[in-house]
Amino acid sequence: MRALVAAAIGLAAAFALILAVTAVGAPSGETSPEPLLTTVPGPKK
Known part of the structure; x- marks a missing residue:
């Protein structure tokens, strides 16, 4: 009964x-x- 009351x-x-x-x-x-960046940007070419 206590479990039922607690629930x-x-x-x-x-x-x-x-x-x-x-x-x-x-x-x-x-x-x-x-935009949010989810990865680290790589070097720019």
């Missing part, structure tokens, strides 16, 4: 966290036009 509390906490993040929304701003 319900954990599920409710996770759901509340998801609702809070959704309510806050995405941060305002804009993305950078520069």
Whole structure:
């Protein structure tokens, strides 16, 4: 029975966290036009 209560509390906490993040929304701003480099550029020829 304790495990069931603990699972319900954990599920409710996770759901509340998801609702809070959704309510806050995405941060305002804009993305950078520069692409992100995923590798080190080699020597220029």
